[in-house]
Each structure stands twice: as C-alpha cells, then as structure tokens.
Amino acid sequence: MSKIILGGGLSGLSAAYYGINKFPYEVITLVEKSDRVGGWLKSVRQDDGSIFEQSARTIRPSGEAGANTLQLLNELGLSHEIVPVLRNSPAALNRMIYVNGNLHILPNSLGSMFRKQKPFSKPLYRYFLNDVVAAKKKIVDNDESLYSFVDRRFGTEIADYLISPMVCGICGGDAKEISVKFLMKSIFEKEQEYGSVTRGLIANFLNKKETAPREPTQLEQRANAEKWSVYSFKNGIETLPNALRKDILSKGVKIDLNQDIQEIEVHKKSILMKRTDGTVLVANHLISSIPALNLAPLLKKDHPYLSDILSTFETASMCVVNLKYNKKLLRQDGFGFLVAPKENLPLLGVIYDSCCFPHEDSTILTAMLGGFKFNTYFNEKTTAEEVLNIALKNLGKILNISDQPDNFKVSILRQCIPQYTVGHSKKISLIENYLSDNGLALSLCGASYYGVGVNDVILSAKKAIDEL
Ligand SMILES: Cc1cc2nc3c(=O)[nH]c(=O)nc-3n(C[C@H](O)[C@H](O)[C@H](O)COP(=O)(O)OP(=O)(O)OC[C@H]3O[C@@H](n4cnc5c(N)ncnc54)[C@H](O)[C@@H]3O)c2cc1C
The missing domain is CATH 1.10.3110.10 (protoporphyrinogen ix oxidase, domain 3)
Known part of the structure; x- marks a missing residue:
C-alpha cells in the first residue's frame, strides 16, 4: 500500500507525520512544487540575530486545534524551543485599532x-x-x-x-x-x-451535556499554568516545519521536491500522478494539501464537478514588510494594531514583534498590507520598493515614525490566504459528498478548507489521516 501527499506546506508535512505514524509499513511520498518544504512559513534570521517572519508568527494554544498542536510539539520534542507571550503582558493586553484617524486600545478587562x-x-x-x-x-x-x-x-x-x-x-x-x-x-x-x-x-x-473530561497533555498543562496567550519559537515559526521534515525523513517518508504537478488521475482505489520528468507515481490514496485553486485544474478532466466547485474558492494576496530599527520607537507597548477598513488605507495592520518577543534595544515591526484591498492599491507590476514606501508612509502617519529602518524585508505574497466567503461551508459539504458518494481515493486538508490558521491546517491533516 502507498500514499501520496501533495503539497509540502505545514498541512502536507503534518499529513505525512500522522500518516507514517499510523501506517509505518507503507510507502509515503510527499510531493512539493518548490525546492523546500514549509509553504508560506519562512523565518529569515538576520545578521544581528533578529528574525523576520514572512507569514505566520504566533500560534494560539487554546481550543481543540490549539491542544492538538501542543500535543504535536510535545511529540516532536519542541517544548524547550517555545517562547510564549503571557496573558498578563502588555503584548497580550494591548491590542489596538486605528479608526477615525487615531489609535485606540480595545477594552481588555471586565x-x-x-x-x-x-x-x-x-x-x-x-x-x-x-x-x-x-x-x-x-x-x-x-x-x-x-x-x-x-x-x-x-x-x-x-x-x-x-x-x-x-x-x-x-x-x-x-x-x-x-x-x-x-x-x-x-x-x-x-x-x-x-x-x-x-x-x-x-x-x-x-442543556449542557456532560462530556468525558480529557486529560490535558504535559505542554497544555504548562500553557495553562503559565497563562500563555500565544507563542512562537526561539528560532522562528519555521522551527515547526523543519522539525516535521526531519521526523518524517527519519521514518522513511520520501520527499519529492521541485515537482509542479499538473496531471493527476483519481480513481476509486488508485491514483496516478505525473511528475515533471514524465514519470508516473502510482498510489492507493492521495491526500491533497495544496490550495483549492491549484487542485481545481488537476481534477478538471476526470472530475469536472469537483473541479468547478474548487475553482470558485477565493484567495487574497498580501504584502508583508518586516522592519527593524536599532532603537526604541514605540510610545505604547502592545501586540500591535489593526486598521478599520472604513479608514480606506492599504495597511491591514502592524504587529509589534519586538514587544511580543523583545530583542535588545531595537524595534521590530511587521506591516501587513493588501488583503481584500490588494487590487485597489497594488498590481502585478508593484515593486518591493513601492510597497516599502507605502508601508513607511503609513507608519509615519499612524505611529509618527519618520526614521528610516536599519534593516527591512518586503515579501509580496500572491494568493496567500483563503477567503471563506458566504457559502463556503455549503461548498465543503458538496465536496465531501462527492468524494464519499464516488468512493474516491482522495482526501483534502490544508488552509483552503477547514480553517486558515496554523492550528487548523495541522488538525485538518490529522483528521484526513484519522479517517483513512
Ligand atoms: C501573511 C500571513 C500571515 C499569517 N499569520 C498567521 C499567524 O500569525 N498565525 C497562524 O496561525 N496562521 C497564520 N497564517 C496562516 C498560516 O501561514 C497557514 O495556515 C499555513 O501556512 C498554511 O499551510 P498549508 O500547508 O495549508 O498551505 P501552504 O503553505 O500554501 O502549502 C501548500 C504547498 O503546496 C505546494 N503546491 C501548490 N501547488 C502545487 C502543485 N501543483 N504541485 C506540488 N506542490 C504544490 C506549495 O508550493 C506549498 O508548499 C498566516 C498566513 C499568511 C499568508
């Protein structure tokens, strides 16, 4: 028996992890388009030791999905790598919004x-x-x-x-x-x-029904006792995909990089996948973790109904600007601020990284721009320099920061985040019914379907494997 996991982002890596643990004697191959695994998660260490995160930076410990991630971190031996933001710290308490031309701290106590x-x-x-x-x-x-x-x-x-x-x-x-x-x-x-x-x-x-109490894992107990609000890792969020990669390789999962898959056949008990050199991989089951919009064309020939639904899934693009200043600049500590859309700015919000995870006497900020407003302010030709200037202009206006950053990184992330618009859950039901009615050897996980956050995509991978 063999399985293919399509996509080597966090969800695909998690599917490979849960898959090889459940089916240790099977051949499991993870197929990835780029030359690395991790997908959007990328932590770039700077010469001075600070870390610029390209996308996700913090994980919530709460809820079913949060507990599942903590369990995974326990299993991977990553407990000592965790850096939490505590619930009573200014970074957890002071969440701000920018509206009517001013910053306001949101109510944060009874x-x-x-x-x-x-x-x-x-x-x-x-x-x-x-x-x-x-x-x-x-x-x-x-x-x-x-x-x-x-x-x-x-x-x-x-x-x-x-x-x-x-x-x-x-x-x-x-x-x-x-x-x-x-x-x-x-x-x-x-x-x-x-x-x-x-x-x-x-x-x-x-009408509350008594549910059997669940024994919290060791790391969950620590998170509760220490009152974590969110957490990251000493060496950045990419610690997690790196650890998963190491673990699955040691257990025999094959990682097939640089494979931009364009053709697959999905049948009842088998799947065929054409690699970029024309060779064909055959397996008994496919777990696809790639974005719905990327999967849609691959299913067009054999499953046009499924392909049509997947092609209606929407995504948004974002610009992420990491900025470092070699001095303290913020007048108010906090997690950062979000911009109310009625302000009509290209800026979605700014995270105060150096308040969440202090780094010497410096100020590290991440400005997020675009999202659903991406096409209003940016286009195919927008350069990194233009994005930087827009970010700095907005920081000047909102935070009164007129200094030039001592270091920066601009990432333009196209179609990076799914948009669960009205009707999303109905589409998910139609997809699930089609897969089960036709008994197809295909399962889905990843950010397109059951939640867009780190915890969600790990849990969706676990559930996809549990159901096999
Ligand atoms: C700017 C930003 C900030 C975020 N911040 C947070 C945060 O603070 N906290 C949080 O919990 N979450 C956050 N998220 C969400 C989090 O990053 C995602 O949930 C997670 O990275 C999605 O992982 P994934 O594996 O589902 O998808 P992806 O990372 O998109 O991985 C999919 C993989 O499939 C590959 N692929 C695609 N098509 C093909 C093909 N045809 N053939 C082969 N391979 C293919 C891609 O190359 C990619 O590696 C953020 C996301 C963004 C964009």
Whole structure:
C-alpha cells in the first residue's frame, strides 16, 4: 500500500507525520512544487540575530486545534524551543485599532466593558444588551456575512470597530464578504435556533451535556499554568516545519521536491500522478494539501464537478514588510494594531514583534498590507520598493515614525490566504459528498478548507489521516 501527499506546506508535512505514524509499513511520498518544504512559513534570521517572519508568527494554544498542536510539539520534542507571550503582558493586553484617524486600545478587562471607551460611543456591555432586544431574523441558505450578523445582533460600531479589523488581521478579508461561520459558527447557529445569541447561550448552558473530561497533555498543562496567550519559537515559526521534515525523513517518508504537478488521475482505489520528468507515481490514496485553486485544474478532466466547485474558492494576496530599527520607537507597548477598513488605507495592520518577543534595544515591526484591498492599491507590476514606501508612509502617519529602518524585508505574497466567503461551508459539504458518494481515493486538508490558521491546517491533516 502507498500514499501520496501533495503539497509540502505545514498541512502536507503534518499529513505525512500522522500518516507514517499510523501506517509505518507503507510507502509515503510527499510531493512539493518548490525546492523546500514549509509553504508560506519562512523565518529569515538576520545578521544581528533578529528574525523576520514572512507569514505566520504566533500560534494560539487554546481550543481543540490549539491542544492538538501542543500535543504535536510535545511529540516532536519542541517544548524547550517555545517562547510564549503571557496573558498578563502588555503584548497580550494591548491590542489596538486605528479608526477615525487615531489609535485606540480595545477594552481588555471586565471593568473596561462597563466604561465608555473610544472609539465606541457607549460601554461595550450595552452593545451586547442590544442582542436581547434585536429582532429575530431567519437567514435564507443558513449563511450570511460576519458583518451583517454582528451588525444585526450587536450594532454597527461593533461590526466596524471590532469585527471588520479582526477579519483583516486573521485573513486579510472583508467582513462584509466573509461567512459568519468562519469565526462565529456556533453562536450564529444558536441565534438562528433560539432567536438571539443570549437566549441561545442560556439554552446551551441549561442543556449542557456532560462530556468525558480529557486529560490535558504535559505542554497544555504548562500553557495553562503559565497563562500563555500565544507563542512562537526561539528560532522562528519555521522551527515547526523543519522539525516535521526531519521526523518524517527519519521514518522513511520520501520527499519529492521541485515537482509542479499538473496531471493527476483519481480513481476509486488508485491514483496516478505525473511528475515533471514524465514519470508516473502510482498510489492507493492521495491526500491533497495544496490550495483549492491549484487542485481545481488537476481534477478538471476526470472530475469536472469537483473541479468547478474548487475553482470558485477565493484567495487574497498580501504584502508583508518586516522592519527593524536599532532603537526604541514605540510610545505604547502592545501586540500591535489593526486598521478599520472604513479608514480606506492599504495597511491591514502592524504587529509589534519586538514587544511580543523583545530583542535588545531595537524595534521590530511587521506591516501587513493588501488583503481584500490588494487590487485597489497594488498590481502585478508593484515593486518591493513601492510597497516599502507605502508601508513607511503609513507608519509615519499612524505611529509618527519618520526614521528610516536599519534593516527591512518586503515579501509580496500572491494568493496567500483563503477567503471563506458566504457559502463556503455549503461548498465543503458538496465536496465531501462527492468524494464519499464516488468512493474516491482522495482526501483534502490544508488552509483552503477547514480553517486558515496554523492550528487548523495541522488538525485538518490529522483528521484526513484519522479517517483513512
Ligand atoms: C501573511 C500571513 C500571515 C499569517 N499569520 C498567521 C499567524 O500569525 N498565525 C497562524 O496561525 N496562521 C497564520 N497564517 C496562516 C498560516 O501561514 C497557514 O495556515 C499555513 O501556512 C498554511 O499551510 P498549508 O500547508 O495549508 O498551505 P501552504 O503553505 O500554501 O502549502 C501548500 C504547498 O503546496 C505546494 N503546491 C501548490 N501547488 C502545487 C502543485 N501543483 N504541485 C506540488 N506542490 C504544490 C506549495 O508550493 C506549498 O508548499 C498566516 C498566513 C499568511 C499568508
């Protein structure tokens, strides 16, 4: 028996890891387009020891997916590499938004929910009371945009000042297009069933079924005891794909690099994959972790229905600008700030890396630009220099930083982040039904399907392997 894993990003590497552990006697081949594994995850160490992250930089320890990643890190022996941001640190407490031409710290304690705090025109608790009185509305097709849901239940200021910037920060997306199920699936379903979020939560509390307590793993216990908000690694986030690569190679997984796969045949019990030199790999099952838009053309000939659905998945592009200044420049410590889309800026937000993970007497920032606004401000011809200038101009305007950076790196990441627009979960059901009705030797994992974050793509790989 043999399996092929298509795509060597974090999800493909995780699928190979779980796959070889579950099927130690099988031939497992990981096939990757580029000359390295890790996908978007890339940590570039600078001469002075600081690290510039190209994409992801922090991981959340919470929830089912967070616990699963911690378990994986335990198994890979990476516990001692972890650098956490603690919940009581300014980097965890001070999350800011830029709106109406100013930076504002978001309410971050129970007390602050009862105080009027700009940019909100009333204390936060009053927006939540709005949910109790807001009219019940049955949503056709059981999906709507995050913006519309939050606007309906909690009011426009929560939608504009909290949810819209948050969606920009998570996926560079437009809350008016992204499905409510992307972030609020369970509370949306409760609201639809009980008429309001509050009633739904009360009903949930009263009907709560006892679930068997789960023994937290050693690392989860440490994360809870030390109160981690998020974490990264001493040598950057690429520590994780590097460790996975080393582990799967030692267990016999073959890694086939520089293979930009353009042709596959997926049957009921077999798959054929044409390599770039024309040779054909044959296996009993394919686990595809590549983006849906890349998979769509590969399935066009044999499975046009599946291909058509996959080709409707949307993505956004981003520019990431890492900046280092050899002095302290920030007036307010914090995680960073997100820009409310109504400000109409190319900037999505800025992460204060040197507050999260202090590095000598320097200021390290990462500006994220573009996302759903990419085509408004950038195009195919945009150069790294233009992106840098736009980032610096915005930092000047918002943070009053007029210094030139002592070091910088600009990355233009095209189609780097999936957009789970309204109707995403319906498409996933159609795909799952097609695969099971036809008994195809194909499973899907990766950022296109079941969540866009690091934890999600690892868990999606685990579930794909568990189901085999
Ligand atoms: C700017 C940015 C910031 C982010 N920040 C965070 C964060 O702070 N925290 C967090 O949790 N998540 C974050 N994420 C999300 C996180 O980076 C992704 O969840 C994760 O990297 C996706 O991994 P993946 O394996 O699903 O996909 P990818 O990394 O896209 O890997 C897919 C792989 O498939 C290969 N491939 C594609 N087509 C083919 C083909 N035809 N043949 C062979 N190989 C192919 C590609 O070369 C690639 O290596 C961020 C993402 C971005 C873009």
